[in-house]
Amino acid sequence: MERQLNATAASLLGFLHEGPMTGYDLIRTAELVIGDFWSLTRSQVYRELAAMAQDGLIEAGETGARATRPYALTDAGREAFARWLATEPPPETIRFPLLLAVVFGRHLPEERLAAFVAAHRPRHERKLAEYRALADEIGDEPYARATLDFGLRYEQAVLDWFDALPFTP
Amino acid sequence: MERQLNATAASLLGFLHEGPMTGYDLIRTAELVIGDFWSLTRSQVYRELAAMAQDGLIEAGETGARATRPYALTDAGREAFARWLATEPPPETIRFPLLLAVVFGRHLPEERLAAFVAAHRPRHERKLAEYRALADEIGDEPYARATLDFGLRYEQAVLDWFDALPFTP
């Protein structure tokens, strides 16, 4: 009781402010909305949902078709979310395996390292294109625009970095 | 046996190519060299060292002063490292709690969100300054320069993003 929410669980509560959702819905929403800077897996979502139901932060509704189980936010859940959101967010963590390969680059043939970079590039190009398309669609919703803007700058920075690297295949 | 190395363990092996080091040395080195894009904790390092010693990838030497135990790379360790390094690195993961606060910004007073941003800024300014200083010191070592260059671009992108945000305290 009173255990501090983790960011994953809290985000699920955040989404439930729009109304009751099933685990599946939540997973899709989360992947779409925060997936680019907050990864989560199915297992994790179901586990957090079970735990939060246990703690009274959410309530399972009537089981529908295909055993879908919609969860609704409770008052306790709303409060727990508000408390979490009011706390200063910790610094970001980046884990960039490609950079490890670069650091240990002298143990690797240069063309191999260049191939790694080349393999990573399309993903970032795609993301950047996706974000640019979204930027056109999106209205004046400032919060969505702000996160998108981060994505744009980040992907652009990565691609610029790739371009500036001296390793070429 | 033959279990695939994780990136943390592999990095420790990478550092051991310079010669035998103790857990403490490895932690300091890792934090310094890869800490900005590959976080690790003391516990983790000691656990990985024990596991790798068990697997014959490293060998503990004579216990020295203060119970220091230098670990040396074995041939098996060298091979395991080479195999790991030859595998294409997976995509990076970013976990940016501040962005979660932005996404759920409408549940938060705007000045609170602005305060979060303001609280994050100094860290990034410091990093950027640190990287710029390093850029002057560093020689023509291309791999170190390449990782540093990523850091410079990343921190610059984050600060530019902060500046462009419409939330002001």
Next chain:
DNA sequence: TGGTACATGTAACATGTTACATGATTAG
């Protein structure tokens, strides 16, 4: 000789990942 920094480690727990198992619904 007492405090500080050094150095190693364990225990307990939280979080994240992968593989597996199960059944319902829908489209062809």
Next chain:
DNA sequence: CTAATCATGTAACATGTTACATGTACCA
């Protein structure tokens, strides 16, 4: 009626975090 997709979940394991425990060497 059958294959694909939807949807939920568990089990086992790997990784990451925090708190605690222990003792050593150095410096004032």
